[in-house]
Amino acid sequence: xxxxxxxxxxxxxxxxxxxxxxxxxxxxxxxxxxxxxxxxxxxxxxxxxxxxxxxxxxxxxxxxxxxxxxxxxxxxxxxxxxxxxxxxxxxxxxxxxxxxxxxxxxxxxxxxxxxxxxxxxxxxxxxxxxxxxxxxxxxxxxxxxxxxxxxxxxxxxxxxxxxxxxxxxxxxxxxxxxxxxxxxxxxxxxxxxxxxxxxxxxxxxxxxxxxxxxxxxxxxxxxxxxxxxxxxxxxxxxxxxxxxxxxxxxxxxxxxxxxxxxxxxxxxxxxxxxxxxxxxxxxxxxxxxxxxxxxxxxxxxxxxxxxxxxxxxxxxxxxxxxxxxxxxxxxxxxxxxxxxxxxxxxxxxxxxxxxxxxxxxxxxxxxxxxxxxxxxxxxxxxxxxxxxxxxxxxxxxxxxxxxxxxxxxxxxxxxxxxxxxxxxxxxxxxxxxxxxxxxxxxxxxxxxxxxxxxxxxxxxxxxxxxxxxxxxxxxxxxxxxxxxxxxxxxxxxxxxxxxxxxxxxxxxxxxxxxxxxxxxxxxxxxxxxxxxxxxxxxxxxxxxxxxxxxxxxxxxxxxxxxxxxxxxxxxxxxxxxxxxxxxxxxxxxxxxxxxxxxxxxxxxxxxxxxxxxxxxxxxxxxxxxxxxxxxxxxxxxxxxxxxxxxxxxxxxxxxxxxxxxxxxxxxxxxxxxxxxxxxxxxxxxxxxxxxxxxxxxxxxxxxxxxxxxxxxxxxxxxxxxxxxxxxxxxxxxxxxxxxxxxxxxxxxxxxxxxxxxxxxxxxxxxxxxxxxxxxxxxxxxxxxxxxxxxxxxxxxxxxxxxxxxxxxxxxxxxxxxxxx
Numbered sequence: 178x179x180x181x182x183x184x185x186x187x188x189x190x191x192x193x194x195x196x197x198x199x200x201x202x203x204x205x206x207x208x209x210x211x212x213x214x215x216x217x218x219x220x221x222x223x224x225x226x227x228x229x230x231x232x233x234x235x236x237x238x239x240x241x242x243x244x245x246x247x248x249x250x251x252x253x254x255x256x257x258x259x260x261x262x263x264x265x266x267x268x269x270x271x272x273x274x275x276x277x278x279x280x281x282x283x284x285x286x287x288x289x290x291x292x293x294x295x296x297x298x299x300x301x302x303x304x305x306x307x308x309x310x311x312x313x314x315x316x317x318x319x320x321x322x323x324x325x326x327x328x329x330x331x332x333x334x335x336x337x338x339x340x341x342x343x344x345x346x347x348x349x350x351x352x353x354x355x356x357x358x359x360x361x362x363x364x365x366x367x368x369x370x371x372x373x374x375x376x377x378x379x380x381x382x383x384x385x386x387x388x389x390x391x392x393x394x395x396x397x398x399x400x401x402x403x404x405x406x407x408x409x410x411x412x413x414x415x416x417x418x419x420x421x422x423x424x425x426x427x428x429x430x431x432x433x434x435x436x437x438x439x440x441x442x443x444x445x446x447x448x449x450x451x452x453x454x455x456x457x458x459x460x461x462x463x464x465x466x467x468x469x470x471x472x473x474x475x476x477x478x479x480x481x482x483x484x485x486x487x488x489x490x491x492x493x494x495x496x497x498x499x500x501x502x503x504x505x506x507x508x509x510x511x512x513x514x515x516x517x518x519x520x521x522x523x524x525x526x527x528x529x530x531x532x533x534x535x536x537x538x539x540x541x542x543x544x545x546x547x548x549x550x551x552x553x554x555x556x557x558x559x560x561x562x563x564x565x566x567x568x569x570x571x572x573x574x575x576x577x578x579x580x581x582x583x584x585x586x587x588x589x590x591x592x593x594x595x596x597x598x599x600x601x602x603x604x605x606x607x608x609x610x611x612x613x614x615x616x617x618x619x620x621x622x623x624x625x626x627x628x629x630x631x632x633x634x635x636x637x638x639x640x641x642x643x644x645x646x647x648x649x650x651x652x653x654x655x656x657x658x659x660x661x662x663x664x665x666x667x668x669x670x671x672x673x674x675x676x677x678x679x680x681x682x683x684x685x686x687x688x689x690x691x692x693x694x695x696x697x698x699x700x701x702x703x704x705x706x707x708x709x710x711x712x713x714x715x716x717x718x719x720x721x722x723x724x725x726x727x728x729x730x731x732x733x734x735x736x737x738x739x740x741x742x743x744x745x746x747x748x749x750x751x752x753x754x755x756x757x758x759x760x761x762x763x764x765x766x767x768x769x770x771x772x773x774x775x776x777x778x779x780x781x782x783x784x785x786x787x788x789x790x791x792x793x794x795x796x797x798x799x800x801x802x803x804x805x806x807x808x809x810x811x812x813x814x815x816x817x818x819x820x821x822x823x824x825x826x827x828x829x830x831x832x833x834x835x836x837x838x839x840x841x842x843x844x845x846x847x848x849x850x851x852x853x854x855x856x857x858x859x860x861x862x863x864x865x866x867x868x869x870x871x872x873x874x875x876x877x878x879x880x881x882x883x884x885x886x887x888x889x890x891x892x893x894x895x896x897x898x899x900x901x902x903x904x905x906x907x908x909x910x911x912x913x914x915x916x917x918x919x920x921x922x923x924x925x926x927x928x929x930x931x932x933x934x935x936x937x938x939x940x941x942x943x944x945x946x947x948x949x950x951x952x953x954x955x956x957x958x959x960x961x962x963x964x965x966x967x968x969x970x971x972x973x974x975x976x977x978x979x980x981x982x983x984x985x986x987x988x989x990x991x992x993x994x995x996x997x
Contacts, residue, residue, distance in 0.1 A: 198344055198345060198346055198347055199344070199345040200342050200343065200344050200345070201278060201286075201342060201343040201344075201345075202258070202262050202341075202342040203258065203264075203276045203278075203326075203341045203342060203343075204257065204258040204262070205255070205256075205257055205258075206255075206256050206257075206258075206264060206274050206275055206276045207237050207239060207253040207254065207255055207256065207274070207275040208253070208254050208255075208256045208264070208267060208268055208269050208272060208273070208274050208275070208330070209225075209237075209243045209248075209251050209252065209253045209254065209269065209272050209273055209275070210251065210269035210270060210271050210272015210273060210330060211251075211269065211270060211271035211272055212224045212225045212243065212247070212248060212251055212271070212272055212273065213225065213226070213271055213272075213273075213329065214271060215294070215946065215948060216948070216951075216954075217588060217589075217614075217948070217951045217952070217953045217954040217955075218610060218614065218948065218954050218955060219610055219613070219813075219917070219948060219949075219954065219955065219956045219957070219960055219977075220610060220966070220970060220971060220974070221946050221948060221966075221967070222966075222967055222968060222969075222970050223946070223967050224243075224244070224246070224247050224248050224967065224968055225243060225244065225248065225273055225327065226297075226942075226945070226967055227964065227965070227967035227968050228243075228244040228245070228248065229297065229300065229327070230939055230942045230943065230964055230967070231939070231964070233245065237253045237275045238253060239253055239254065239255050240252055240253065240254075241253055246968070247968065251272075253275065254267060254269075256268065256274070258340070259338075261340070262340050262342070263292075263338035263339065263340045264338055264339045264340070264341075265334075265335070265336075265337075265338035265339075268330060268334045268335055268338065268339065269330065269334070270330060270331065270332045270333075270334055270335060271330065271331070271332060272329075272330045272334075273327045273328060273329055273330065274293070274326075274327075274328040274330060274339055274341075275325070275326070275327055275328075276325075276326040276328060276341060277323055277324065277325055277326070278319070278323070278324045278326070278343060279322065279323055279324075280319040280320065280321055280322065280323075280324055281321070282321050283318075283319065283320055283321050284319050284345070285316055285317070285318055285319065285346075285349070285380045285381070285382070285409065286316075286317055286319055286343040286344060286345050286346075286380075287314045287315065287316055287317070287343070287344040287345075287346060287378070287380060288303060288314070288315045288316075288317045288326075288341070288343060289313070289314050289315075289341070289342050289343075289344055290305065290306060290313075290328065290339065290340060290341035290342070291306045291309040291310070291311055291313075291339065291340045291341075292305075292306065292307070292309045292331075292333075292334060292337045292338050292339040292340060293305035293306065293307065293328045293329055293330060293331070293334075293339050293341075294307050294329040294330070294331045295328075295329050295843075296326055296327065296328045296329065296341075297325075297326065297327040297329075298317045298318075298324065298325075298326050299317075299318070299319075299320060299324055299325060300325075301317070301318075301839045301843075302839065302840070302843045302945050303315045303317065303842075303843060303846060304843060304846035304847040304850055305328075305329070305850075306850070307331055307333070308496070308523055309337055309340075310356070310850075311355070312353065312355035312356040312376075313846075313850060314344070314353060314376075314378060314411065315411070315846060316378065316379070316380040316409040316410065316411065317343075317409075318409060319343075326341070328341065346378075346380055348442075348443070349379070349380045349381035350377070350378065350379055350380070350381060350385060350435065350442045350443060351377075351378045351380075351435075351442075351443045352375055352376070352377060352378075352433060352435050352443045352444070352445045353375065353376040353377075353378055353411070354375050354376075354433070354445045354446070354447050355376075356375075356376060356413070357373060357374065357375050357447045358373060358374040358375075358413070358461060358470050358471065358472055358853065359373045359374075359447060359449055359459070359461070359472070360372070360373065360420075360449065360458075360459055360460055360461040360472065361449065361450045361451070361452055361458035361459045361460070361500075362420045362423045362429065362449050362450070362451045362452070363451075363452055363453070363454055363456075363458055364423055364424055364425050364451065365454075366454055367420045367423075368420065368421045369421075370399060370417050370418065370419050370420075371417070371418060371420060371460075371461055372415050372416070372417060372418075372461040372462070372463060372470045373392070373415070373416055373418055373431065373447065373449075373461065373470065374413050374414060374415045374416065374461075374469065374470035374855075375390075375413065375414065375416070375433065375445070375447065376411050376412070376413045376414075376849075377403065377406055377411065377412055377413075377414050377435065378411045379406045379407070379408060379409065379410055379411065379412075380409065381408060381409075382408050382409070383408055384405055384406065384407050384408055385403075385405065385406040385407075385408075385437075386405045387437060387438060388402075388403040388406075388435060388436065388437045388442070389401060389402055389403060389435075389436045389437075390403055390414065390416040390433055390434070390435055390436070391433070391434040391436055392416050392417065392418045392419075392431055392432070392433055393431065393432040393434075394418050394419060394420060394422070394423065394429065394430075394431045394432075394449075395420070395422040395423045395424070395429065396422055397418075397419035397420075397421060397422050398419070399416075399417040399418060399419050400417075400436075401415065401416040401417045403416075403435075404855075404857060405857075407842070407858050409842065410842055410845060410846075410858065411846070411849070412845075412849070412855050413469060413470075413849055413853065413854070413855045414855065415463065415469070415470040415855075416433065418431055420449075423449075423451060425451060425453070426451050427450075427451065428448045428449065428450055428451060429448070429449050429451050430446045430447070430448050430449075431446060431447050431448075431449060432444070432445075432446045433445050433446060433447065454477065455477060455479065455508060456477075457474060457475065457476045457477070457500065457503040457504045457506075458474065458475055458477075458500075458503075459472045459473070459474045459475075459499070459500050459503075460472060460473060460474070460475065462537075462541060464534070464537060465537065465819070465820065466530060466533055466534070466537070466818055466819075466820070466852075466854070467818075467820055467821060467848070467852075467854045467855060467856055468820045468855065469853065469854050469855040471518060471520065471534065471537075471853065472499065472500075472518060473499055473515060473516060473517045473518060473538040473541070473542070474499040474500040474502065474503035474515070474516045475503060475513060475514065475515055475516070476503045476504070476506040476507075476508055476509075476513065476514035476516075477508055477513055478508060478509060478510065478511070478512060478513045479508035479509060479510045480510045484549075485547055485548055485549040486511065486512045486513050486546060486548050486549065486552075487509075487511050487512030487513075487548060487549060487552035487553070487554065487687070488512060488513060488515065488542060488543065488546060488548035488549075488552070488553045488554070489506075489509070489512055489513070489514045489515070489554045489555075489556060489684075489687070490515055490516075490517070490535070490538075490539055490542070490553070490554070490555050490556075491503075491506070491514055491515070491516045491555075491556050491557055491561070491678065492516070492517065492519065492527055492535060492555075492556075492557035492561035492564035492565060492568070493516060493518075493519065493522070493557065493558065493560070493561045494557070494558045494559030494560045494561050494562070494583075495522065495523050495559060495560040496522045496523060497522055497558075497559075497561075498518075498522055499516040499517060499518040499519075500516075502516040502558075502561070502678075503515075503516045505675045505677075505678050505679055506675070506678070506679045507675075507679060509684065511688070512548070512552065512554075513542075513546050513548070515538060515539075515542040515546075517534050517535045517537075517538035517539070518534060518538075518853070519531040519534055519535070519560075519564070520534050520851070520852040520853050520854065521850075521851060521852065521853050523560075523851075524851065524852065524853075524952065525851070525852070525951075525952030525953075526560055526563060526564070526567075526588060526952035526953055527557075527560065527561065527563065527564025527567055527568060527952075528567060528588075528616075528617055528952045528953045529814065529952050529953065529954075530817070530818075530852050530952075531564070531952055532567070532568065532571070532710070533818065535564070535568060536572075539575070550692065551577065551691040551692045551693075551694075552577060552687075552691055552692070553575060553576055553577060553692060554576055554577055554578055554579070554580070554687045554690075555568060555569055555575070555576045555578075555579040555580070556579065556580040556581070556582065556678065556683065557581065557582065557584065557678075558582040558583050558584070558672075558677055558678045559582075559583050559584065559641070559642060559671065559672075560584075561582075561584070562581040562582050562583050562584015562585065562642070563581075563584045563585050563586065563587075563588070563591070563619075564584075565579050565580065565581035565582075565584055566579075566581050566584055566585075566586045566587075566619050566650070567617070567619050569581075569625075569626060569629060569631075570619050570622035570623060570625045570626060571616070571622065571625075571705075571710065571711045572711055573625040573626065573627075573628060573629055573703070573714060574692075574713065574714050574715060576629055576692070577629070577630065577687070577690040577691050577692045578629055578630030578631065578632065578686060578687050578690040579626075579629055579630070579631055579632070580631075580632040580633075580634060580680075580683045580686070580687070581631075581633060581634070581650075582634040582635070582677060582678050582680070582683075583634070583635055583636060583639055583641075583642050583671055583672075583677065584635075584642065584646065584647075585642050585646045586619040586620055586623075586646060586649070586650055587617065587618060587619045587620060588617060588952075588953045589614075589617075589618075590620070591642070591646070604971065604994075606971055606974055606977060606992045606994045607971055609957060609977055609978060609991075609992045610955065610957065610960075610971075610974075610977060611955065612726050612727065612955070612957070613726060613812060613955030613956050613957045614953065614954070614955025615706035615707070615726050615727070615728060615955070616705075616706040616707045616710050616711075616726070616955075617953045617955070618706070620653070621704070621706075621728060622704050622705075622706070622728075623650075623653055623654070624657065624702055624704055624730075625702075625703060625704055625714075626654065626658060626661075627657060627658060627659075627702055628693075628698075629690075630660050630661070630686060630687075630689070630690040631654060631658065631660070631661035631662070632661070632662045632663075632664075632682070632683050632686045632687075633647050633650060633651060633661065633662065633663040633664070634647075634664055634666065634677075634680055634683065635647035635664075635665055635666070635669070636665070636666045636668070636669020636670050636671065636673055636677070637665040637666065637667060637668065637669060638668050638669055638670055639669065639670055639671045640670065640671065641670075641671035642671060644665060647663065647665065648663075651663040662682075662686060664682065695715045695716050695755070695757070695758075696757070696758055698715050698716070699734060699735045699736070699737075700732075700733065700734050700735075701714050701715055701716070701717050701731060701732070701733045701744075702730075702731075702732045702733075703717060703719075703730065703731050704728055704729065704730040705719055705728070705729055705730075706726055706727070706728050706729070707725075707726055707810055707812070708720065708721065708722065708729070708806065708807040708810055709806075709807055709808070709809060709810035709811075709815065712807035713807075714731075716735070716754060716755040716756075716757070716758070717731050717733055717752065717753070717754055717755075718752070718753040718754075718755075718807065719731060719749055719751075719752060719807075720750075720751040720752065720753050720787065720799065720800050720806050720807055721749075721750040721751035721800050721804070721805060721806050721982050722748050722749065722750055722810075722982075723748050723749065723750045723790065724748055724979075724989070724990065725805070725810070725811065725958070725979035725980070725981070725990060726812070726957075726979060727748050728747065728748060729746075729747060729748040729749050730745075730746065730747040730748070730749075731744060731745075731746050731747075731749060731752065732744050732745045732746075735758060737758050737759065740759065740763055740764065740765045740766065741765060741766045741767070741768070742754060742765065742766075742767045742768075743767075743768045743769070744769055745769070745770055746769055746770055746790070749790060750789070750790050750982060751787060751788070751789055751790070751797060751800055751806070752769075752787070752788045752790075753785050753786070753787050753788075753799070754767070754785065754786050754788070755783065755784075755785050756779050756783070756784045756785065756786060757782060757783040757784075759779045760779065760782075761779050761780060761781055761782060761784075762778070762779065763778075763779050764776055764777065764778045764779070765777055765779060767786075767788065767794070769788070769794050770794070772793050772794055773793045773794060775788065775794055775795060775796060777796065785799075787799050800982070802926035802927075803921070803926075803984075804982050804983055804984070805980070805981075805982045805983075805984065806982075808926065808927060809921055809926075809927060809928075809929060811919050811929070811958045811979065811980060811984075812919065812955075812956055812957065812958060813917045813918060813919045813931055813949060813956035813957065813958065813959070813960070814931070814949050814954075814956050815873075815919060815929050815931075816873040816874060816875060816919060816928065816929040816930055816931035817848075817873060817875065817931060817949070818873050819871060819872050819873040819927065819928045820872045821856060821872060821873030821874065821875055821931075822856065822857045822858075822859060822864070822869050822872055822873070822874055822875070823841040823844060823845060823856055823857065823858045823859070823875045823877065824841075824859055824860070824861055824864045824874055824875065824876050824877065824883070824885050825837040825838045825840070825841040825858065825859075825860060825861065825877045825878065825883075826861055826877055826878025826879070826882035826883035826884075827860045827861055827862055827882075827883075827884070828861065828878075828881070828882050828883065828884050829878065829879075829881060829882030829883075829899070830882075830938075832938045833878065833882045833899075833937075833938060833941070834882065836877075836938055836941045836942060837877040837878045837882065837883070837941075838860075838877075840877050840933065840941070840944075840945060841858050841875075841877050842858070843945070843947065844856075844875070844933075844947055844950075845858055847947050847950050848950065851950050852950070857869075861878070861883045861884035861885045861886075862884060864884075864885045866888055866889070866924055870924070870925065871922075871925045871927060871928050872928055873928050873929060873930075873931070874889060874922065874928070874929075874930045874931070875930075875931045875932075875933065876889065876890075876930055876931070876932050876933070876934075877933050877934075878934060878941075879897040879898050879899060879934045879935065879936065880896060880897060880898040881898045881899040882899070889920070889922060889923070889930050890920055890930065890932065891923075892923065893918075893920045894985065894986050895916070895918050895920075895932075895959055895961075895986075897914075897916060897932075897934045897935070897936060898936070899912075899936060899937065900912060900936050900937065901936060902914050902916060902936055902961060904959070904961060904976055904986070905986040907976065907993070909961065909975060910936075911936060911937075911940075911963070912936050912937025912938070912939050912940060913936070913937065913939040913940050913943070913963050913964040913965070914935060914936040914937075914940040914961065914962070914963055914964075914975075915934070915935040915936075915940040915941060915942075915943035915944040915961075915962055915963075915964065915966075916932070916934050916935070916940075916944070916959065916960065916961045916962070917931070917932065917933060917934075917944065917949070917956060917959070917960050918931075918932050918934075918958060918959035918960070919931055919932070919958050919959070920932065920984070921984060939964050940963070940964060942964075943962065943963070943964040943966065943967060957977050957978055957979055958978065958979045958980050959976075959977060959978060959979075959980075959991075960974060960976075960977040961974070961975045961976045961977065962974045962975060963975065971994070972994065974994050975993065975994055976991060976992065976993045976994065977991065977992060977994075978990050978991025978992060979991065
């Protein structure tokens with residue numbers, strides 16, 4: 178009873194402190210726009226940010242132009258918040274809302290705003306809350322006197338509005354339980370310790386270290402160490418909880434204490450749902466993407482009969498939680514429904530880290546439920562309908578059949594692209610940047626649906642995702658596909674009840690389809706844009722491409738009786754063939770692209786032979802780990818994986834160091850919001866390659882400012898230092914150069930380094946935009962630009978391209994935009 182009293186007293190103190198916090202709601206401001214364009218691509222423009230970087234942005238005055246050049250045509254207009262505290266009337270899409278606050282002293286506040294893309298607070302970028310979720314609290318440093326906030330508006334601002342306030346916390350360290358990641362508890366079934374996660378806010382000027390979270394659930398207590406949390410940041414941290422004593426109830430509370438050296442820093446509680454074994458539930462796990470706690474949900478099998486169940490992977494629509502996706506399904510008597518999260522209800526459109534989350538959960542589900550390997554299916558609704566088209570085309574060997582519901586095939590076609598580059602690309606540079614998005618091009622990968630059953634379901638009165646997308650795919654499949662079904666639900670809107678996804682004819686269709694064993698498949702037609710994303714179909718694997726991220730394709734026929742493999746390839750540099758259909762001692766003949774026949778004597782069961790393409794095909798070897806291949810193939814976004822760590826510079830000038838640390842914080846804020854993620858942020862001085870072995874690294878700074886540069890990038894043909902960039906034989910000078918590029922970690926066979934860099938503060942700030950976190954955005958291996966890209970667009974990009982298979986620069990794989 179004494180211990181319980183301490184818990185209750187701590188919780189009461191926390192509640193009173195939260196209520197006592199001082200707040201400053203913003204009610205008056207100035208708005209201007211349009212003046213920027215950000216989309217799902219590397220290229221962006223922002224005239225206001227450009228003039229801010231150039232220190233040529235005049236102080237905003239009502240009725241006066243925002244700035245010079247293009248901004249001389251755009252005036253600031255006063256705007257007032259409505260009774261709900263929202264700026265809505267008079268707001269302008271793709272613009273900025275200007276707010277000010279007079280602070281009596283230097284202090285730290287929490288910026289709590291909703292509906293915005295991001296905000297510059299005294300010039301420092303901070304991520305926003307574009308979906309108005311309400312749980313994003315960002316520590317910001319205020320100076321004495323006037324503080325300026327430039328709040329970036331999105332296209333949705335007119336109907337969503339922006340609300341903003343500053344909160345002045347009574348204590349520098351606190352728990353925020355508004356955005357928890359939690360499991361469900363099934364008494365008698367959930368008995369092992371499991372994971373939950375909540376946010377810790379560190380609004381102090383010092384890193385938060387040596388901290389633990391103590392959880393208490395139904396009398397069971399566990400203590401979990403918390404990772405270091407840098408100054409002025411938040412981090413979602415995992416904690417262990419013991420559910421073994423929980424009894425059946427609707428909900429149960431978990432008390433949480435944040436402790437440091439025996440001292441209570443904060444306390445709070447979260448509620449867990451408790452259910453019966455036959456009910457839908459959520460299960461947490463630690464993700465290998467970044468080490469954060471994630472969850473997936475399950476609609477368990479009804480009437481388990483001891484046989485291996487079917488597995489239905491169902492991917493949700495925008496704004497839908499995975500548990501609600503699972504609850505849309507009545508339990509099936511022949512299989513289990515598993516619903517991943519996409520990392521967030523909106524997440525990454527099931528591309529990039531949404532794809533990785535789906536695969537991670539898919540792997541966990543196969544291990545946990547041991548499904549019949551012949552009966553695995555994929556379905557989803559709306560954005561999840563897109564996810565079904567995308568994951569079905571990308572991993573065709575995983576599914577017996579797919580069923581996209583109310584889906585659109587590609588982000589670009591749906592209108593979610595909203596970028597600067599035309600879909601077809603008008604210049605060589607535009608075409609190269611578009612090439613980086615080829616893995617998202619579902620229509621170009623549609624031939625991969627050929628071995629799958631496809632059931633298309635769409636309401637014929639859908640105003641959110643037009644039924645024309647279903648008809649487009651029906652027409653496309655009709656040109657080559659032998660086995661698909663298309664049904665338009667009469668009068669169906671976008672969501673017309675649970676049968677929008679839990680449609681019995683879909684599951685009847687699934688029953689008729691099984692994944693054939695590899696030995697039964699004699700023909701393969703497979704296409705990919707990136708072997709590191711998708712390389713294999715049955716007994717064939719594209720190990721390397723000839724030209725990175727151009728489409729690669731194999732069309733093969735295997736004859737066991739004739740002891741031959743024949744076919745055509747496109748853009749394949751190294752091909753692996755699994756030979757289990759042939760017996761040891763047999764000599765087979767492999768003829769590709771009507772070239773020479775390669776004869777090979779099979780030595781062992783399930784042997785793999787590697788073929789290398791030159792002028793002719795010949796016997797080769799598996800690509801070396803140091804080369805590109807399915808294990809590590811580049812693009813700038815690839816290193817944001819393998820429990821990546823952000824490493825910021827401390828060896829430059831005060832301004833250079835400030836940019837690096839602020840940029841790392843900004844990216845961490847973005848990753849948390851978009852990906853429910855958490856990341857270690859360390860200085861270059863604290864970075865030890867051995868401590869962070871085989872982890873992705875994101876490096877902020879250049880060779881002059883970041884001490885980790887030489888240990889990670891000494892052999893890279895791209896070198897950036899203060900005032901200069903060298904790209905192979907090219908040399909570019911000035912302080913206004915920015916760049917993104919990727920490089921393999923020299924001490925790892927799997928992990929890579931992403932570099933966000935500039936030659937001076939101007940160039941560094943031009944790299945502030947983190948469109949790489951937008952799902953489906955394409956980034957090449959490297960991209961060098963001047964600050965004026967923010968106003969000129971594509972002509973501000975100097976060079977971009979891909980490394981070849983030896984991680985060397987090649988004129989054939991790059992484009993130079995400007996001759997200097």
